[in-house]
Amino acid sequence: MITRPxxxxxxxxxxxxxxxxxxxxxxxEQLGNKKLYPAQADRLFIDVIAYRExxxxxxxxxxxxxxxxxxxxxxxxxxxxxxxxxVRLDDETDEQLRxxxxxxxxxxxxxxxxxAYIYHALSADSRIIDADALRGGNGDIYIHILTADGVVxxxxxxxxxxxxSDEKKRPLSDRVFVAGAKAKxxxxxxxxxxxxxxxxxxxxxxxxxxxxNYTKTLRAKLGRDVVPSQIIDAVSSTDxxxxxxxxxxEPIILQAFEWAxxxxxxxxxxxxxxx
Numbered sequence: 001m002i003t004r005p006x007x008x009x010x011x012x013x014x015x016x017x018x019x020x021x022x023x024x025x026x027x028x029e030q031l032g033n034k035k036l037y038p039a040q041a042d043r044l045f046i047d048v049i050a051y052r053e054x055x056x057x058x059x060x061x062x063x064x065x066x067x068x069x070x071x072x073x074x075x076x077x078x079x080x081x082x083x084x085x086x087v088r089l090d091d092e093t094d095e096q097l098r099x100x101x102x103x104x105x106x107x108x109x110x111x112x113x114x115x116a117y118i119y120h121a122l123s124a125d126s127r128i129i130d131a132d133a134l135r136g137g138n139g140d141i142y143i144h145i146l147t148a149d150g151v152v153x154x155x156x157x158x159x160x161x162x163x164x165s166d167e168k169k170r171p172l173s174d175r176v177f178v179a180g181a182k183a184k185x186x187x188x189x190x191x192x193x194x195x196x197x198x199x200x201x202x203x204x205x206x207x208x209x210x211x212x213n214y215t216k217t218l219r220a221k222l223g224r225d226v227v228p229s230q231i232i233d234a235v236s237s238t239d240x241x242x243x244x245x246x247x248x249x250e251p252i253i254l255q256a257f258e259w260a261x262x263x264x265x266x267x268x269x270x271x272x273x274x275x
Contacts, residue, residue: 008036009071012064015057021050069101075085077101092126107169117164121178122161123158130222132181134254139173144181146222152180181222184254184263189247190235191272198239200269207243207267210235215262222249226252226260241273 014020016047024046029036036043061196066072072080073094081088081097084104103119117133121143130146137195143153145160160178164170170176188211218224228245235243246268254260 008071009065010068012061013056013057015061017050017054020053020057021047024050025051060266067273069098072098073217082215087125088125088212089123089126096122096126096129115120116169117141117176118141120164120169121160124160128160129220130181131160134257139171139175141170141174142257143176143178144222145178146181146259148220150181150183150219150261159237178198182255182258182260184252185261185263186252187247187266188228188231188244188262189233189266189268189270191242191244191246193242193244193273194239196272196274197242200272203239204267204269205235206237207235207240208265210237210266211267215260215265220258220263222259223254223256224260225254240272241275244270 025036027045028042028046036046061189066073066076067080069077069080078088081101081104084101086097086101086104100122103115103122106113106115107119113134114135118131121131121133122128127147128145129148132144134142134144135143141164143160143164145156147156157178157180161176164178165176190207190211192203192207194200211231211234211262214231215273218226218235228246228248228251232243250266252260
């Protein structure tokens with residue numbers, strides 16, 4: 001998939017209520033030629049004005065963000081997609097639509113680019129959460145698709161095949177083959193050592209939830225490697241002294257057509273530490 005730099009959220013307008021209050025007070029004292037003190041009624045009224053202005057500025061910030069593909073949501077994302085001729089599919093999430101909008105320019109020419117095939121595969125059905133295209137020999141194109149539950153039906157494969165094989169969407173010499181992505185099974189076995197002030201059972205339960213969330217993130221995209229150091233970062237919390245990864249002992253490297261399928265999660269209690 002496309003690798004993009006992670007950009008910070010842009011700052012369109014200042015929203016610090018303290019700074020807004022100071023600006024209004026300074027203007028009041030300049031125009032009125034007198035000192036304003038905290039207990040005065042005028043000062044309390046200024047606090048109300050500053051708070052209301054902060055709310056307005058916050059809405060301005062949010063409205064500006066909705067004009068950016070990275071931060072737009074809901075109907076505003078639909079309007080951004082309309083600019084590129086991309087229409088939201090039934091039950092398609094914002095993140096799925098955002099990904100297709102980014103890929104849309106690749107679909108404008110029938111040059112058979114990898115990203116163009118990915119775009120057309122994702123556009124076939126909202127059940128497809130990720131896809132990849134590999135070029136083989138003799139013009140063969142192998143498209144692998146991933147669904148939320150990992151199950152790819154013959155009907156879904158045919159929909160993708162129909163949407164990627166049209167002569168207006170591919171070079172005449174290309175032959176398209178579609179298959180479900182391959183699952184790369186692994187177990188997650190961790191040893192968690194809580195701090196002495198923490199409740200051990202709660203630490204184990206919370207660690208299990210964080211581990212499950214990590215595996216859900218992994219399986220949502222093709223080709224995401226399973227890396228022990230990333231597992232530690234995902235499971236660690238302020239109540240934990242140490243997270244030890246027993247399985248997998250080494251990074252599991254995935255191919256572009258594979259997805260990480262965690263078949264079992266086990267969280268073991270380590271030694272309680274004072275910190």
